[in-house]
Amino acid sequence: MEFGYPWWLRIEHFANIIFMVFLIRSGLEILATHPKLYWSDDSRPGSEWGRFTKKVMPKDKLYDTLDEEESYSSLVSMPGHKMLGMGRHWHFITVLGWIMTGIIYVALLFITGQYHRYVPYSWEVFPRAWQDIVTYLSFDLPPTLPGQPFNAIQQLSYGAVIFILAPFQILTGAAQSPAIEARFPWFVRLWGGRQWARSLHFFGLLAFVGFIVIHLLMVTVHGFGPETAKIVFGREEHPVWAMLITFAALIGVVILNVIATKYTLSHPRNIQRWFGAVIMKVRRLGLHPLTSRQNYSKSELTPEHRVNGKPPDVDSYKIMAAHDFVDYTIEVGGLVERPMTFTLEDLRTFPTKQTQRVLHNCVQGWTSIGEWSGIPLRQIVELVKPLPEARHLVFWTMQDTERDEPSAEGVGQFYETIDLDLAYHPQTLLAYEMNGEPLPIKHGAPLRLRLETQVGFKMAKWIERIEFVSDYSQIGEGMGGWREDNVFYDQDVGI
Amino acid sequence: MGSAEERRELTDDQRERVLREAEERGFACGCCGSGEFKVGKALYVGFLFLSENHDNYVVALTCKNRDCRTPRTGIKLKGAEFLY
Numbered sequence: 001m002e003f004g005y006p007w008w009l010r011i012e013h014f015a016n017i018i019f020m021v022f023l024i025r026s027g028l029e030i031l032a033t034h035p036k037l038y039w040s041d042d043s044r045p046g047s048e049w050g051r052f053t054k055k056v057m058p059k060d061k062l063y064d065t066l067d068e069e070e071s072y073s074s075l076v077s078m079p080g081h082k083m084l085g086m087g088r089h090w091h092f093i094t095v096l097g098w099i100m101t102g103i104i105y106v107a108l109l110f111i112t113g114q115y116h117r118y119v120p121y122s123w124e125v126f127p128r129a130w131q132d133i134v135t136y137l138s139f140d141l142p143p144t145l146p147g148q149p150f151n152a153i154q155q156l157s158y159g160a161v162i163f164i165l166a167p168f169q170i171l172t173g174a175a176q177s178p179a180i181e182a183r184f185p186w187f188v189r190l191w192g193g194r195q196w197a198r199s200l201h202f203f204g205l206l207a208f209v210g211f212i213v214i215h216l217l218m219v220t221v222h223g224f225g226p227e228t229a230k231i232v233f234g235r236e237e238h239p240v241w242a243m244l245i246t247f248a249a250l251i252g253v254v255i256l257n258v259i260a261t262k263y264t265l266s267h268p269r270n271i272q273r274w275f276g277a278v279i280m281k282v283r284r285l286g287l288h289p290l291t292s293r294q295n296y297s298k299s300e301l302t303p304e305h306r307v308n309g310k311p312p313d314v315d316s317y318k319i320m321a322a323h324d325f326v327d328y329t330i331e332v333g334g335l336v337e338r339p340m341t342f343t344l345e346d347l348r349t350f351p352t353k354q355t356q357r358v359l360h361n362c363v364q365g366w367t368s369i370g371e372w373s374g375i376p377l378r379q380i381v382e383l384v385k386p387l388p389e390a391r392h393l394v395f396w397t398m399q400d401t402e403r404d405e406p407s408a409e410g411v412g413q414f415y416e417t418i419d420l421d422l423a424y425h426p427q428t429l430l431a432y433e434m435n436g437e438p439l440p441i442k443h444g445a446p447l448r449l450r451l452e453t454q455v456g457f458k459m460a461k462w463i464e465r466i467e468f469v470s471d472y473s474q475i476g477e478g479m480g481g482w483r484e485d486n487v488f489y490d491q492d493v494g495i
Numbered sequence: 496m497g498s499a500e501e502r503r504e505l506t507d508d509q510r511e512r513v514l515r516e517a518e519e520r521g522f523a524c525g526c527c528g529s530g531e532f533k534v535g536k537a538l539y540v541g542f543l544f545l546s547e548n549h550d551n552y553v554v555a556l557t558c559k560n561r562d563c564r565t566p567r568t569g570i571k572l573k574g575a576e577f578l579y
Contacts, residue, residue, distance in 0.1 A: 062543050313544045315553075319569035322502065322538040322555035327567055404545070441501055441543055 003117045003149045005234040012105045013231055018253055019098040020208065022090055025078030025257070027205055029087025032072040034065060034364035037202055038195040041359060042302040043366035050202070062442055064308045065364050066407040078257075079264040084363065085488030086264050089275040092495070095173065096282060102166055109162075117149055118159035128152035141222065154218070161211055165204060172201040178361040179453040179494030182292035182427070185359075194359060194367045272479065272488040280492055287494030288419075292427035292452035296357040301435060302368040305360070307442045309414075310405055312398040312462055324438070325446035334394070334467035337385035344446050347432055350375045356427050356450070363455040363489065372450045374431035378424045380466070390468040392417045394475060395449055395460035401482060410486025416460045417472045417480045417491065418451060427452045430463075455493045457483045501543070502536040505554075505577075510534040512577040513554050517570050524558040526565040532556040537578075540571075550574045 036043075037050035045057065053070045057063045074080030078090050109115035120126070125145070132142035132153035142151040150158065174180055174187075175197035181188040191197040219227045224246075225239025232242040264271050311317065320327050325344050333339035355373040381393075394417050402411035422428055429450040432439050439445040444461025451459050458481070472480050472491075480491030505513070513534045516522075523530050535555030540547045550573045558566035 060542065060549055061545075310545060311543055313546050315569075315571075318538060318540055318544070318553045319555070319567065322536060322553045322569045323557075323567045324502070324536070406545070 003114060005230050006112065006114070007234065008108050009105075009114065010231055010234060012101055012108075014249065015101050016098070017249075018256065019094050019101065020212070021253060021257060022078060022094040022260075023098060024205060024209065025076065026087045026090035026094060028072060029077040029080065030084065030091060030365065031202070032070045032077055032082065033084040033087075034068060034362070034366050035070045036068070036366075037199045038366075039192075039199065041193045041195050041300075041367045041369055042304075043195060043306055043368060044302075044304065045306075050199070062307070062310060064310060064407075065306060065362060065366055066308060066405065069364065069407070074261050074265070079261045081265065083265070083268065083488070085483075086268050086271060088363075088489065089271055089279065090260075090264070092279045093275040095170075096278065099170060106162070118155060118162060120152075120155060120159070125152045125155060129156050136218075136221070157211065157214075161208075165207055165211070169201065169204040169208070172197045172204060174495075176201065176361075176365075177287060177495035178359075178455055179287035179290045181359055181361065182294055182452045183290035185294050185296075188359070194361065198365055268488045269477075272484075272490075276490050280490055283490070283492050283494050287453070288421075288492060290453055290494070291425050292356075292358065294356065294358040294427065294452060296359065296369050298357070298371070300369050301357065301371055305368040305370045305434070305443065306362070306366050308362055308364075308456060309399065309444075309461055311441045311445075312400065313404050314398075314400070317398055317462075321441055321445065328446045330447060330463060330465065332380055332384050332466045334469055335387040335390040336468050337387065338383065340380075340384050342380075344432060347375055347430065347447070350379065352376060352379055354429060355433075356429065356452070358427065358450070358452050361455050363457050363483075363493065371435045372429055372431040373433035373436075374429045374447075374450070376426070377428045377430055377449070380430065381420075381423050384468070386420065386468050389470040391420055391470050392468070392472055392480075393420060393423055394467040394469055394472065395463050396465040396467065397460050398462040398464050401486075408487070410482065412476065412482065414460070414482045415476065416449075416458050416482065417469075417475070418449075418454075418458060419492070420468075422451060422453070425451070425453065453494055455495075457481075457489065458493060500539075502538050505534060505537055509537075509577050512579075513537075513556075513570065513572065516572055516576055517556065520570075522556075522570055524560065524563060524566070525568055527558060527560045527563040529558050529560040529563065531559040532568075533559060537572075538569075539574075541574075548573070552578075 035052035036048035038048050040047060055068060069082055071082040072080050079086050129152040132151050135142040144151050175191050188194050225243050226236045228246040229236050229239045229242035232245050328344045329341050331341050353373055354376050357371045360368050360370055394415055397414045399414035401408055401414050431448050431450045432446060434440060434443055447463045448461040449459045477485035479485045483489045484491050535557060537552045537554045540553050541549045541551045551571060552574055553569045553571050556568050556570055
């Protein structure tokens with residue numbers, strides 16, 4: 001068959017340029033929020049193998065991972081300037097487009113038979129590929145394979161990028177989803193653990209960047225005009241026009257990035273609403289129904305579980321803590337038949353204490369493994385009996401973010417909402433113990449939420465009130481939580 | 496720092512020093528005004544809370560007035576003032 005450059009291949013090639021640029025830039029934004037890479041799911045400070053920050057953390061004062069966040073320039077990250085919420089939106093919306101384009105591309109490759117160009121049908125291709133590399137290093141051009149548009153090293157490289165590297169990135173990305181990890185713990189273990197998956201995802205990024213650099217170099221070496229003509233017109237004709245169109249397209253990609261970055265920085269709420277509308281639908285469909293089935297062994301517990309958020313810096317809380325939270329009460333009310341108030345002792349003496357050893361996924365990328373004990377939230381829900389119109393639970397906390405979280409953008413009382421159905425999940429817990437001891441202050445004492453299929457910020461700490469509501473649009477900025485309101489995360493965060 | 500290290504039990508001597516410090520400062524129950532307390536645990540706040548100095552503790556005090564409606568209170572002290 002004839003291996004040409006059909007119109008669909010050329011369109012997908014151009015779309016891929018746009019997707020890859022946004023994926024790489026937004027990926028770097030996500031990396032910036034915790035610019036350290038580990039091999040162990042403990043994410044122990046100092047154990048990182050990769051470090052992209054010069055910040056040094058204090059030893060005599062509690063710091064949290066928000067303090068470790070870096071602000072990268074918009075020249076490298078999307079959108080830059082410490083906007084993880086926006087980086088996540090861009091990464092996830094782009095990855096949806098990239099995967100859809102990839103599925104169509106691969107389908108068309110097989111339908112049209114064009115996939116043969118990427119498949120080495122003989123073992124001889126491998127030594128020939130090595131010879132091709134040597135030829136390139138000798139400043140010469142290797143011959144193409146018989147009846148093929150590529151030489152051996154090109155065939156292997158393109159085939160590897162399409163059929164190995166792209167799925168590898170999708171799978172290592174999926175392995176970082178708390179919902180997938182919680183439902184299929186074997187899947188994250190398959191990669192060596194969550195931090196292995198994150199590190200491998202980073203290596204995948206480097207591989208893509210390396211491929212793009214070499215690809216552009218090879219296009220230039222083989223002849224920029226004729227090579228771009230193939231991908232612009234489908235054949236080697238009008239090389240000057242092809243070059244001009246290619247340069248114009250690349251300038252267009254740069255302009256698109258500049259406009260997208262400036263708009264994202266100036267109108268983050270719009271991006272959150274528009275992209276969130278798409279991303280949330282996909283998540284609710286694919287990840288929301290997954291329930292946690294984790295049970296790590298005691299030997300896997302992280303010796304020093306990492307922390308995010310700082311405790312309420314107010315005397316009333318400190319006095320309550322000094323008295324072992326004897327005076328603590330939690331109100332559960334709102335759209336329920338039986339509003340109730342519980343003391344810590346009430347909660348501790350519930351007959352259905354549950355303990356679970358699970359992987360904690362921070363939205364920033366670090367993980368730790370902890371053992372949590374408490375009451376399944378569904379039992380509280382069944383006691384207070386939600387009214388039919390109740391759809392969400394609001395967890396109000398004792399944290400005043402202006403006072404307690406100077407590293408975070410925004411002010412006001414910290415709260416988070418979850419959908420009512422998540423409250424019925426078997427490992428959704430109101431935890432009052434950690435690793436067999438009363439819950440430490442820095443981890444949310446006296447009571448915090450554990451919601452194992454979502455990222456960490458949804459698991460409100462220092463809870464003082466739970467309210468059942470039909471709608472959260474009138475609370476705060478109406479986005480479903482303090483972090484959603486102020487740093488533009490999504491309300492449902494199964495990844 | 497686990498929950499066990501956050502709060503520490505005090506010796507009799509340390510409790511005495513806390514009461515002496517409270518008396519010298521004229522510390523009184525915020526609810527009933529009583530100046531008589533039972534001393535409880537000392538919570539180390541210097542590490543956990545942003546506004547606190549490195550050596551700060553909050554020591555649990557319980558008002559001895561049986562009619563007091565909010566007997567549990569606390570006094571902020573430096574470790575050097577009562578832990579020696």
